[in-house]
Amino acid sequence: MNAEQILTEIREANLSYLMLAQSLIRNDREQALYRLGISEDTATLIxxxxxAQIMKVSSGNTLLCRFRMDDDLVWGLLTSHGKPAAANDQVSRLHASILLAGRHQEAA
Known part of the structure; x- marks a missing residue:
């Protein structure tokens, strides 16, 4: 993949992300804040x-969304790394969701 293709992918991801975020915020604001990991002010702005503004903002070369799972514990829970798949998968995902929810509350 060359540089121009990467920039095109970033712009498409930005557009999709902003459209999804705006739809989530308008439909269920509280769920959107949690799922997107954004503040009230950011939600209001989006x-x-x-x-036209969405098109302009999304056309930049910087990715607007980012991974919220930036530690090994959450990634380990989501990927079930080193654990039998079937039995622990749902419990691990639930645990990861609880950790992320707590982090959302801390940020709010």
């Missing part, structure tokens, strides 16, 4: 963007 919710009020016009289609």
């Amino acid at each position: 919710a009020t963007l016009t289609p």
Whole structure:
């Protein structure tokens, strides 16, 4: 993949992310704050963007979304690394969700 292809992918990801975020915020604000890991102020800003503004913001070369799971514990829980798959998968995902929910509350 060359540099231009990467920039095109970033722009497409930005557009998809902003459209999804705006839809989530407008449909269920509290769920959107949790699922997107954003603040009230950011949610208000995204919710009020016009289609033209979304196009302009998404056309940049910087990825707008980022991974919220930035530690080994959460990644280990989500991937069930080193554990039998079937029995622990749902419990591990639930544990990861609880950790992320707690982090969302700390950030809010």
